Amino acid sequence: MAGGTTFHFITEGPAVALERAKAAAGDGNVAIAGGVSTLRQYLNAGAVDELHLQVAPVLVHQGERLWDGLDVRLEPLGARHTRLATHLDFRVHKTG
Secondary structure (H helix, E strand, O other): OHHHOOOOOOOOOHHHHHHHHHHHHOOOOOOOOOOHHHHHHHHHOOOOOEEEEEEOOOOOOOOOOOOOOOOEEEEEEEEEEOOOOEEEEEEEEEOO
């Protein structure tokens, strides 16, 4: 891919995926991208330091609920909007 980006698909679960990503990144940062289920798993595992959410309008009762079952406290860092979405940044603190 242009710019040297490489994608690896891991089927052994989120813990193995994170371990391999950290090994590949060395001293660099690891970015986790995905939907609500993916995010909830990594948040509850304590693997997320900062969170960038992109919120787009949807009809009520459509989509997944992110906040249910989370064991974290979010410290707001900033917010901005575009025509189609609102972008929210948080620092993540584990509560449990």
